[in-house]
Amino acid sequence: MNFIDLIKSRRTIRQFQQKSIPEDVLIDCVDAARLAPSAANLQPIEYILVTDKRQVDSIFPLLKWAAYIHPKGDPKPNRRPVAYLIVLINEKVGKKWSHHDAGAAIENLILAALSNGIGSCWLASVDRDSLRTLYQIPEDYTIDSVIALGYPAEDPVAEVSGDTIRYWQDADSRLHVPKRSIETILHINSF
Numbered sequence: 001m002n003f004i005d006l007i008k009s010r011r012t013i014r015q016f017q018q019k020s021i022p023e024d025v026l027i028d029c030v031d032a033a034r035l036a037p038s039a040a041n042l043q044p045i046e047y048i049l050v051t052d053k054r055q056v057d058s059i060f061p062l063l064k065w066a067a068y069i070h071p072k073g074d075p076k077p078n079r080r081p082v083a084y085l086i087v088l089i090n091e092k093v094g095k096k097w098s099h100h101d102a103g104a105a106i107e108n109l110i111l112a113a114l115s116n117g118i119g120s121c122w123l124a125s126v127d128r129d130s131l132r133t134l135y136q137i138p139e140d141y142t143i144d145s146v147i148a149l150g151y152p153a154e155d156p157v158a159e160v161s162g163d164t165i166r167y168w169q170d171a172d173s174r175l176h177v178p179k180r181s182i183e184t185i186l187h188i189n190s191f
């Protein structure tokens with residue numbers, strides 16, 4: 001698959017195979033995130049990679065999944081993520097553009113994972129207080145978000161949106177993700 005097709009094929013995955021991901025593959029994905037663009041090249045983004053099964057289990061209840069189709073769209077008990085990446089902003093290093101930095105780094109990570117056949121869900125609905133306590137994360141670090149990872153056990157499909165952008169599940173539990181059409185978002189040479 002060429003690179004553009006890979007990008008377009010990426011969908012958020014919330015059902016995962018219970019097969020572990022080699023740690024060196026995950027570290028290489030973080031390395032791709034490390035090399036993302038960064039405002040003033042400050043690089044305030046840091047990560048906690050969680051692969052230990054007990055820790056993975058304790059993070060799951062701190063996350064909120066698929067708000068439009070909760071609870072049906074939550075990972076099923078035998079389809080939970082097998083690893084997480086907790087994305088942190090080191091506020092001592094950079095503050096002003098740090099969320100842009102995080103976005104660029106996370107998308108690099110997600111696409112690097114995808115190129116290794118790994119699915120992901122980027123979660124901002126996180127119980128940050130509990131996560132901070134669990135990992136004793138210092139107060140001068142913001143918890144930006146959490147990336148859930150695992151080999152996909154679902155095959156969501158993107159479609160051009162009609163009246164709604166709310167994702168939905170069909171009778172076979174396949175996830176459909178409406179996307180605004182190119183005509184409605186792209187203005188060429190004038191607004």
Ligand SMILES: Cc1cc2nc3c(=O)[nH]c(=O)nc-3n(C[C@H](O)[C@H](O)[C@H](O)COP(=O)(O)O)c2cc1C
Nearest residue numbers: 010011012064065066067121122123124125167177
């Ligand atoms: C910043 C951000 C925060 C998100 N937070 C959550 C979340 O807390 N829980 C969740 O299940 N999905 C979350 N998502 C995934 C979105 O729901 C998903 O990207 C969207 O429905 C579009 O689907 P797609 O990624 O397959 O294109 C988040 C995505 C982004 C970019």
